[in-house]
Amino acid sequence: MNQHRNVLDVVDSLPDEQRKVLYRELYGPEVESIELDTELISRLEEKEIELKAYKMQCKLEELRDPRVVRIAAIQNKFASSPSAPFAEQWQIMSQRMAELIDTAAAAGAHIVCLQECWTTAFVMATREKIWNAMAVPAAYGPAADFISAKAKEHRMVILSPILERDEAHADTIHNATAIFNAAGQFVGKTRKNHIPRVGDFNEANYYTEATDGHPVFEVLCSNGVVARIGVNICFGRHHPLNWLSYSLNGAEVIFNPSATTDGLSEPLWSIEARNAAIANSVYTVAINRVGTETFPREFTSGDMKPAHKDFGHFYGSSYVTAPNGQRTPGLSRAEDGVLVTEVDLNLQRQTRDAWMFNVTMRGELYRDMLQKYCEAEFVPQRVVDPALKR
Ligand SMILES: NC(=O)NCCC(=O)O
Numbered sequence: 001m002n003q004h005r006n007v008l009d010v011v012d013s014l015p016d017e018q019r020k021v022l023y024r025e026l027y028g029p030e031v032e033s034i035e036l037d038t039e040l041i042s043r044l045e046e047k048e049i050e051l052k053a054y055k056m057q058c059k060l061e062e063l064r065d066p067r068v069v070r071i072a073a074i075q076n077k078f079a080s081s082p083s084a085p086f087a088e089q090w091q092i093m094s095q096r097m098a099e100l101i102d103t104a105a106a107a108g109a110h111i112v113c114l115q116e117c118w119t120t121a122f123v124m125a126t127r128e129k130i131w132n133a134m135a136v137p138a139a140y141g142p143a144a145d146f147i148s149a150k151a152k153e154h155r156m157v158i159l160s161p162i163l164e165r166d167e168a169h170a171d172t173i174h175n176a177t178a179i180f181n182a183a184g185q186f187v188g189k190t191r192k193n194h195i196p197r198v199g200d201f202n203e204a205n206y207y208t209e210a211t212d213g214h215p216v217f218e219v220l221c222s223n224g225v226v227a228r229i230g231v232n233i234c235f236g237r238h239h240p241l242n243w244l245s246y247s248l249n250g251a252e253v254i255f256n257p258s259a260t261t262d263g264l265s266e267p268l269w270s271i272e273a274r275n276a277a278i279a280n281s282v283y284t285v286a287i288n289r290v291g292t293e294t295f296p297r298e299f300t301s302g303d304m305k306p307a308h309k310d311f312g313h314f315y316g317s318s319y320v321t322a323p324n325g326q327r328t329p330g331l332s333r334a335e336d337g338v339l340v341t342e343v344d345l346n347l348q349r350q351t352r353d354a355w356m357f358n359v360t361m362r363g364e365l366y367r368d369m370l371q372k373y374c375e376a377e378f379v380p381q382r383v384v385d386p387a388l389k390r
Pocket residue numbers: 116196198201233234235236258259260261264265
């Protein structure tokens with residue numbers, strides 16, 4: 001069996017009747033595919049780019065116009081080699097990214113998000129500081145100029161997750177996402193709130209937890225729709241309060257640019273971003289890298305395993321979930337791809353009106369719990385079985 005088949009490939013190979021039942025149970029009502037230009041698809045085959053496009057369902061409302069936008073996720077391998085000279089790595093990577101962004105534009109995307117730290121290999125496993133040389137400023141410099149030009153060319157909002165060098169703050173390094181509007185202007189940046197300390201993800205050697213809260217960016221799409229977007233970077237997807245905070249600040253779509261490997265998180269992948277969409281009545285866009293990145297020197301991870309030069313396979317499988325839990329099929333586990341999803345942002349309010357999680361959330365209950373928990377004198381609220389009492 002092809003090791004890169006995923007659950008939907010298996011579901012798709014079933015007889016129609018069974019496929020429909022399983023699909024409904026796993027992913028909600030089946031999403032509609034968007035017809036794509038066959039010439040475009042064959043051009044993309046030559047470039048080894050998978051393009052999938054879907055449309056989420058949403059009811060028409062009597063008093064509000066639909067607010068339809070196409071949101072896109074890009075997942076890709078590191079196109080260069082981590083052993084190549086740094087300038088060459090950037091050149092090859094940006095060339096490949098140009099093809100992927102052009103693909104999203106050709107499929108009519110209004111907002112596109114790239115994967116976590118797209119400008120570099122996922123170097124943090126090594127703990128070597130030489131890679132800091134590849135960090136770039138968010139608002140200016142090579143990555144910003146490149147993304148700004150692409151945003152302007154395609155009149156597309158672009159979310160560009162980078163390894164950031166903050167020159168104004170003593171050259172510190174951060175894991176950030178820069179947001180550019182459809183005119184190519186820098187809108188702002190946001191940083192990673194939760195830094196992993198698991199497996200080979202040794203990111204605390206490079207940067208610290210963000211202190212900028214949960215900013216939500218209100219952006220104007222080229223079709224006139226205003227969308228409110230948040231960016232929950234990678235490891236933050238394991239933290240429900242992180243998702244909640246973007247949603248409380250008004251996010252309608254929360255992107256989750258990630259880099260995560262099969263031995264570690266794959267069983268969690270299809271659950272977490274989808275659950276966050278349901279719990280917060282938002283669209284979520286989970287994006288993961290693909291491929292295996294081999295570094296020039298061995299590293300260890302304090303887990304008693306032998307030294308190694310790669311940290312496993314990034315399994316892609318990027319997908320989108322709607323506020324009502326309906327989700328798209330994922331992109332491939334192994335190939336570069338672009339996932340375009342047409343959504344009506346009105347579905348957020350429709351879902352809230354139906355389920356009322358926004359009304360039943362009991363904010364004050366959890367405010368009080370967290371307040372107590374954060375105090376040094378915190379005593380857990382436990383009731384002990386008398387049989388256990390001495
Ligand atoms: N990039 C990153 O935060 N990865 C951590 C591993 C995971 O969250 O699955």
